[in-house]
Amino acid sequence: MGHLVVITTPDxxxxxxxxxxxxxxxAQPEKAQTxxxxxxxxxxxxxxxxxxxxxxxxxPRLQRQIDASYRPIVIAIPSGGLALPGEGRQRYIAxxxxxxxxxxxxxxxxxxxxxxx
Numbered sequence: 001m002g003h004l005v006v007i008t009t010p011d012x013x014x015x016x017x018x019x020x021x022x023x024x025x026x027a028q029p030e031k032a033q034t035x036x037x038x039x040x041x042x043x044x045x046x047x048x049x050x051x052x053x054x055x056x057x058x059x060p061r062l063q064r065q066i067d068a069s070y071r072p073i074v075i076a077i078p079s080g081g082l083a084l085p086g087e088g089r090q091r092y093i094a095x096x097x098x099x100x101x102x103x104x105x106x107x108x109x110x111x112x113x114x115x116x117x
Contacts (some may be wrong), residue, residue: 002045002046002047002050004022004023004024004045005021005045005047006049007026007032007035007048007051008023008024008025008049008050009026009051010025010027010046011056012025012051025059025084029053029055029056033058035061036050036066037062039072040069040072045072047072048073048074049074049075049077050055050076051077058060
């Protein structure tokens with residue numbers, strides 16, 4: 001069975017903990033990377049979500065390990081919300097899905113919604 005682990009900042013950790021998620025609160029990117037490396041070596045986690053700003057300046061060797069990893073899958077949690085324009089948001093979500101399931105998907109054109117006449 002899959003097991004979700006979240007690495008985030010101390011201010012966001014309580015929300016994930018209240019949801020019952022195994023959560024690690026770290027303030028510095030260096031500590032997040034050390035923890036991430038350790039979690040990737042273990043057998044417990046199947047999905048590791050890391051706050052995006054904690055991945056700044058990630059070690060290239062660890063980045064290659066993340067890119068090649070089938071289990072666990074590592075995804076970035078956007079810092080400050082997903083305030084991308086429509087197409088950028090779709091690309092971001094499509095990339096998350098591709099990492100999770102191994103397939104690239106495309107979204108159909110958004111149709112304008114008209115109220116019923």
